[in-house]
Every structure is written in structure tokens, then in C-alpha cells.
Amino acid sequence: MSSPLSELALRRDVLFVGGKGGVGKTAVASALALHAARSGRPTLVVSTDPAHNLGHLWRREVGDTPVELAPLLRGVEIDPARTTEEHLSAVRATMRRLMPEHLEREVDRHLELARDAPGTHEAAVLERIAEVVEQRHPDELVVLDTAPSGHTTRLVALPELMQAWTERLLRRQDRSARFGAALRGLEVDDVAADVVGGSRRPAPDRRARRDAEIRAILDRRQQRFRHLREVLQDPAASGFVVVTAAERLPVLESVELHAQLTRSGMDVAALVVNKRSPADAGELLAARRRLEDGYVEQLRSALPDLPVVQVPLLPGEVVGEAGLEALLAHLL
Ligand SMILES: Nc1ncnc2c1ncn2[C@@H]1O[C@H](COP(=O)(O)OP(=O)(O)OP(=O)(O)O)[C@@H](O)[C@H]1O
Numbered sequence: 001m002s003s004p005l006s007e008l009a010l011r012r013d014v015l016f017v018g019g020k021g022g023v024g025k026t027a028v029a030s031a032l033a034l035h036a037a038r039s040g041r042p043t044l045v046v047s048t049d050p051a052h053n054l055g056h057l058w059r060r061e062v063g064d065t066p067v068e069l070a071p072l073l074r075g076v077e078i079d080p081a082r083t084t085e086e087h088l089s090a091v092r093a094t095m096r097r098l099m100p101e102h103l104e105r106e107v108d109r110h111l112e113l114a115r116d117a118p119g120t121h122e123a124a125v126l127e128r129i130a131e132v133v134e135q136r137h138p139d140e141l142v143v144l145d146t147a148p149s150g151h152t153t154r155l156v157a158l159p160e161l162m163q164a165w166t167e168r169l170l171r172r173q174d175r176s177a178r179f180g181a182a183l184r185g186l187e188v189d190d191v192a193a194d195v196v197g198g199s200r201r202p203a204p205d206r207r208a209r210r211d212a213e214i215r216a217i218l219d220r221r222q223q224r225f226r227h228l229r230e231v232l233q234d235p236a237a238s239g240f241v242v243v244t245a246a247e248r249l250p251v252l253e254s255v256e257l258h259a260q261l262t263r264s265g266m267d268v269a270a271l272v273v274n275k276r277s278p279a280d281a282g283e284l285l286a287a288r289r290r291l292e293d294g295y296v297e298q299l300r301s302a303l304p305d306l307p308v309v310q311v312p313l314l315p316g317e318v319v320g321e322a323g324l325e326a327l328l329a330h331l332l
């Protein structure tokens, strides 16, 4: 039981599984999750790819709230649209409470635009990943089946990005409040309040309170991302498993992914070379096998310290628990 992947599944808190499209990420993520669950560890496998296939693999509906896939094993497919909606309505409620009434329409318009803005979905997925990691039970393993494009490295930079974003948002919010007031030929809230005098709380106070409240909300998010980064950069807590095929492009991309992840302070803990052709099933496959051998060699020399686990091309599809068991036999 001391194979590198078993060790990872039993000891780390959070495992990321990533690689090029179709190489077997979902299958490997599910198999490792099944292994941990069968060893008595509560496990959550999370699909972060908008083109989910966790449900297909397990032959059951998996959605945005966790469902049981096997004893001690739950699965969830993050739905960025739902996350975005929830997020926007929370922001709307907060803004409505904190902004002057006459800006309500402007707030709504702004949020409508935000819904379809580039990056909104990605941000929602990143936020959910941070949430899942934050809410992990103390003994639980979280396995993240990531999208082929691999946004994981960006998670690490998020706390800084959020800081800059928070500051800019607060500055812009001040500016647009003044701009809106000027357009209406009004004075800014605080001046108006001074004129009215006494009848309501002095506006500089209100603004400070509003800013403090918005800042607190944003700080809470930032705290969540900071916690995520701590986990990501702690090799005792988390690790990344790269899945690849022994072919030219997947190999080049895997080496690049490894470099990116390492630069951002994450521990790439193992490499799975999936769907290796058999040497003894005819000349065609034997020729492919020799070709693949070259690529495996290339991987080993580019990444000399990385444990490499090779998995044969299986005769059957990897579907359901039986299929995962067959895969697991080669992973451990
Ligand atoms: N070792 C294997 N032998 C045979 N078939 C395999 C093996 N590993 C995975 N497969 C099959 O390959 C297909 C792709 O696997 P999987 O869905 O896990 O890949 P993926 O990397 O998650 O793909 P995507 O990028 O589309 O999410 C599936 O049909 C799966 O059953």
C-alpha cells in the first residue's frame, strides 16, 4: 500500500488531477477517490470542468450539490452559472442595502453586465474551489478533477489580485457616486446631507460605514483565497497529479504544466501515463508501444524526480465502480 498514488490519496488533504483533454483525468480522479473512500476516508470528488463527465463515468446524475457515489464517497459537479447567479444576487442585496436608493437601477445594470463579462464564470469556479477547500471536514480528502485548460495556477495568485481589485472597486465606487450625483445636478451625498443637516446621519459617516461593510465582505472572500493558497503551497496538505498520454503534444504540455505549477509553489506529486499500448497484441500496437516508450523516456529525463505511474490501455471502458476498480489495480 505504499505506492505513490495510494500514499497521496491517504495522506494529503486536497489532490488536484489535471492534464490535457481526454487523457483520463476524471477516471483517475474518481479511482483515487474510490481508493481513499474504501480505505475508510471520507472523500469528495469535485468536477470543476464546465463540460462535466463525472456523472457519465458513475452512471448517475451528479449536480451542484454533493451526491453519494459509493460508501464514504461523494461527488459534485460545480455549476458556474448557478454560482454566478448566487453571487450576483448576494452582491445586489448588499449593494441595495448600502447604496443610495437613486443608484439602484445603475447597480442592477452593472450587475447584468457583470453576469456575461469575460472571466465571470471562471471566477465563480475559482471561488467554489476555494469554498470546497475551506469547508473540507478535518479528515476528508478532496479530489479536484480540473478542466483541461488548467486554471489551478491562477488560484495561487488570487489573494494579491483580489487585494488590487478591492481597492480599485472602492475607488471607482466613490468616483461613480460623485459622477452620478453631478449628472443629476445634485451635490454628492455627503454635501447634501450637510445641507439637510440633522435630518439624517451625516453622509461622510454613512459612506465610511458603507465602505467598511463592503470591504469586510471582500476581505472575507480574500481570506478564503488566502487559505486556499496556504493549502496549495503546502506539500504536506495538497498535491497535483498530472495525467498524460505518451504522445507528443500531451507530453510537451505536461512538462509545461509541471513548470507552471512548480513556479506557483505547488507540489506536483505524481505523473500518470495513461492508456499505454500493449507490446504483445500485434505489430501495429507494438509499434505504437515503441513510439510511446520514447515519450516516456522524454518525460523521465525532463522530470527526473517525479514518480511515474504507467497504466495500460484497458480492454473495457472505464465506467462505474467495476471499471474504476480495473483502473485502480494499475494505479496503485
Ligand atoms: N486506461 C484506460 N484504458 C481505456 N480507456 C480509458 C483509460 N483511461 C480512461 N479511459 C477512457 O478514456 C475516456 C476519457 O477518459 P476521462 O473522461 O477520464 O478523460 P478526461 O481527461 O477527464 O476527459 P475530459 O478532458 O474530456 O474531461 C473515457 O471514455 C474513459 O473511459
Ligand SMILES: [Mg+2]
Pocket: 025, 026, 027, 049, 052, 053, 054, 145
Ligand atoms: Mg473529465
